[in-house]
Amino acid sequence: MKRFDGKVALVTGGRAGIGRAIARRLRDEGATVFTAQRGADEEFRSIPSDLADPAAPARIVGEVVDRAGRLDVLVNNAGMMQESAVAAMSLDDWQRNLAVNLTAPFLLIKEALPHLRATRGNIVNVGSVEGLGANPGHAAYCATKAGLHGLTRAVAVDHGPEGIRCNAVAPGWIDTDLNLEFIDATPDPAAFRREIGRIHPVGRTGAPEEVAALVAFLAAEEAGFITGNTYAVDGGRMAKLSLP
Structure with a gap:
């Protein structure tokens, strides 16, 4: 018997990158998986949605339950990152980052x-190491991911007595298609890969997939005594001090 036989999972942003890997892993372990994101998903039961729309979450969850009869696992993975410091960011841009990265998971x-x-x-929320530290020019991303980590703790505390667990993962540099395209667009991709590798102890x-x-x-039953925590998946990056 697989860990998620008979269970239903919803993964937002499940069409690409980390979300796609999560959706595939849950499916391979027996879950019926729905994904929600902009556009159709040819691989999974898809619910096309704009997560900046505050009406979208009710429609998404309602459709999952209507079609599958239940919901066992919610993975809040969808997000956006805008390159901007506080001084250069408009209120409209700030509000859109907040809507996608924090308000949508809340709803x-x-x-x-x-x-x-x-x-x-x-519930498993996909945060970021930028909710623990900060890279330059990522003001809204850092703030919203830190907020998502805080929301994770609050949900775990408030709803643990009801049998609901809530945890978060905080990925570091992950080789998604977007990140690989970014590397390939640099003047010297091989040198960039060497440098980015050096900041990770591994x-x-x-x-x-990691x-x-x-x-x-x-999300599995063997983690039944784990809740309210955020786990970095970063190759030790946040543990490593920079050289003087």
């Missing part, structure tokens, strides 16, 4: 809670 959790109570299900960057493995563990 999805709110809509999912009645169904997760019924199944004693759980000597390399991560794979989406994040998915932790998400699957946290």
Whole structure:
């Protein structure tokens, strides 16, 4: 028997990158998987959605339950990152980052809670090491991911007595298609790869499947005594002090 046989999972942003790896891992372990993001998903049961729309979460959760009859696992993975410092960011841009990265997970959790109570299900939020530290020019991304880590703790505390667990993962540099395209667009991709590898104690960057493995563990019954925590998946990057 697989860990998620008979269970239903919703993965936002599941069409590409880390979300795709999570959706595939949960499916391969027996789950019925729905994804929600802009545009159609040819691989999974897809619910095309603009997560900046505050009406989208209720529609997404409602469709999952209508089609599958239950919800066991919610993975809030969808997000956006805009390059901008505080001084250069407009209020409209700030609000859109907040809407996608923090308000959408809040609303999805709110809509999912009645169904997760019924199944004693759980939530995994995909945060970031930038919710723990900061790279230059990522003001909104850092703020919203830190907020998502805080929301994770609050949900775990408030809803643990109802049998609902909530954890977060905080990926570091992961070799998604977008990151690989970014590297290939640099003047010397080979040199960039060497340099980015050096900042990680393990000597390399991560794979989406490595994040998915932790998400699957946290969503599974064997992690039943784990809740309210954020786990870095970063090759030791946040543990390493810079040289003087």
